[in-house]
Amino acid sequence: MLSTKLIGKDKNTSMRLSFWKPQRRLEAEAQHRSRRPNPARLAVAGALAVALGLGVAACGSSSSGSGGTISLVAYSTPETVYDKKLIPAFQKTSGGSGAEFSTSFGPSGDQSRAVAAGQPADYVHLSIEPDMQNLVDAGVVDSNWDQNSYHGIVQDSVVVFVVRKGNPKNIQTWDDLIRSGVQVVTPNVFSSGGAKWNLLAAYGAQIEDGKSPAEALDYLKSLLENAVAQPGSASDALTTFTNGKGDVLLSYESDAIEAQEAGEDIEYVVPDDTILIETPAATTSDASTQAQDFLKFLWTPEAQQLWADGGYRPVDKQVLAKNEDKFPTPPGLFTVDDPSIGGWEKANTDFFDPTNGSVAKIEEGLGVSTG
Amino acid sequence: MPRLGGAALGRGLVTAYLSLIVLIPIAALVAKSTDGGLGGFWDSVTSPLALSALKLTLILSAIVVVVNVITGTIIAWVLVRDSFPGKALVNSVIDLPFALPTVVAGITLLALYGTNSPVGIDIAFTRVGITVALLFVTLPFVVRAVQPVLLELDREMEEAAASLGAGPLTTFRRVIFPNLRPALLAGTALAFARAVGEFGSVILISGNLPKTQTAPLFIFAQIESGNTEGAAAVSVALLVIALVVLLGIGRLTHWSLRHGR
Secondary structure: OHHHHHOOOHHHHHHHHHHHOHHHOOOOOHHHOOOOHHHHHHHHHHHHHHHHHHHHHHHHHHHHHOOOEEEEEEEOOOHHHHHHHHHHHHHHOOOOOOOEEEEEEEOHHHHHHHHHOOOOOOEEEOOOHHHHHHHHHOOOOOOOOOOOOOOOEEEEEEEEEEEEOOOOOOOOOHHHHOOOOOOEEOOOOOOOHHHHHHHHHHHHHHHHOOOOHHHHHHHHHHHHHOEEEOOOOHHHHHHHHHOOOOOEEEEEHHHHHHHHHOOOOEEEEOOOEEEEEEEEEEEOOOOOHHHHHHHHHHOOHHHHHHHHHOOOEEOOHHHHHHOOOOOOOOOEEEOOOOOOOOOHHHHHHHOOOOOOOHHHHHHHHHHHHHO | OOOOOOHHHHHHHHHHHHHHHHHHHHHHHHHHHOOOHHHHHHHHHHOHHHHHHHHHHHHHHHHHHHHHHHHHHHHHHHHHHOOOOOHHHHHHHOOHHHHOOHHHHHHHHHHHHOOOOOOOOOOOOOHHHHHHHHHHHHHHHHHHHHHHHHHHOOHHHHHHHHHOOOOHHHHHHHHHHHHHHHHHHHHHHHHHHHHHHOOHHHHHHHOOOHHHOOHHHHHHHHHHOOOHHHHHHHHHHHHHHHHHHHHHHHHHHHHHHHHOO
16 A cells, blocks of 8 residues: 555656556557456456365365364374374274374464364363363363363373583572572463463472462562563473573473483473373364274373373373383372362462463563563 | 556455455454453553553564664665675575564574574573564565665766765755655555564564563463453554554655655
8 A cells, every 4th residue: 555655656657567567558548448357257266266165165074074084183292192103003903993183283272262163173182171171161072071080181291390401500499490590481371371380380389388378479479580581382482491591491391301302402300399280182072983982092001101102191000100210200299179279260260360360460560660 | 556447346346355354354353352341451451561562562663663764775775776796696685584484583583692692692582682583574674665766766866966066965865865755664664564563583582571572472472361352452452553653654655755855
């Protein structure tokens, strides 16, 4: 719009015209009539394109219900384990022979919203329970999704401290994180749902330590004051940390293991008090039998061992016991449902409400005091 | 578009297209922003974090535009008036920020000018870092707006000015600048609009701290934490401010075309 205005001068206009169609400029008037059908043809082409689009969309939706392909929608981090380990293993079982997968990985909240808005999904795996609740509310997942012996959780992890090789700042406990001069990196809880686990771990650890809720909130404030970056997602946070920023990164144990195996110069410390990260998985209400078989397969000892190989803590007690060298149980391990936190619903209202939550207030204080 | 056949049909198509692509989505955004009532809208926009994000975005965008108008004009000038080996290559490099996914730009800038900077410049997670990212993505707008006008600028005008006794500065001020002004304003408008909405290149280098959170990052965080009304409200505020600035630039352009010389 602005650029057409500024070529309003005669000279520019002629230049622009001659640039497009130099030899036809004089013929333009003569061709005036013959050019008339063009808009009509355009309209026909447009209608065709729309019709084609609808056709394709129709095909897409009709195939999603049938048993052939399982649409897997999950949060970002387990992508490698699904693609390289779990899906191939399932396809080798009798129940999974011939099963084809179409997979989609992304931030948990985004994935949940997309499925609630109609993205085809047979199997969903999210990083926090409220994202699954969102699908229950949308009528995509049955409300009894967690009524099984594993409460709908397919694997666990814990919040750990990722530090530089050799742990130069000797970071072992939560108190070490709020020492002056220690630079902390943790994803922003408002842009990364999964990062809520980090702050819940920090808060719960203080309560486990005998602190009052007010003191625990003060701790969160000190922690966020030491935060030199609050990247938008867990992977952004890892990028920030491996690029050299910060002394300690709050992260999932599984991410830390994966980064270590990818050759990053890091190690990680499992604090004595930390939270058990439980990631919920379910099949949607109209999922095929094969998709349900896939979910059942994920709880078999075989699949649980594959999770362990991929860096995730098995929910099967026996498989976990077999891997206890890799996954030592911290003495002060707690879950989101412990009285110190009081479950997801309470946590989301009390801490993470974007306008009134206590974490929002802390961030506000940090933003205003320095800005 | 003058003298295109079937003016009514053309206008209809334009209206339909603009509605589908621009107007309806923006109307939906405005509707969404007032889901919580006007009071909710106002609360969202005036929350301390939203205000500081909006302020930061506008100030940085203004700085970026001023810097790029100056450097962009100089670059365009050099590309048009000078000849040097590799000029064609440099000319193509200008457009790269358009083609590069902005998040890649963000990672690159973080690696180059972050803590482990190989060139010894550490501006990551500061407002300076955000400014550099915005300079990077908005540079082509000014260069590409000014360059064509410089190309067709009649050098005889400058020679005439010189023969009438004008020094280089006077020639620039009285002859070249008035010719460039509309293009500069157009480049300014595009660069400003882009800087205000830029997300991908900023998210990594800003560190997303409360004091380095620009409005698009703030909006993203609100969406991710389920506060879509708040996100829409701040977006609408951002759009209104941008619209006012763009209208102002449009007026200036209009004025300079009529009274410029």
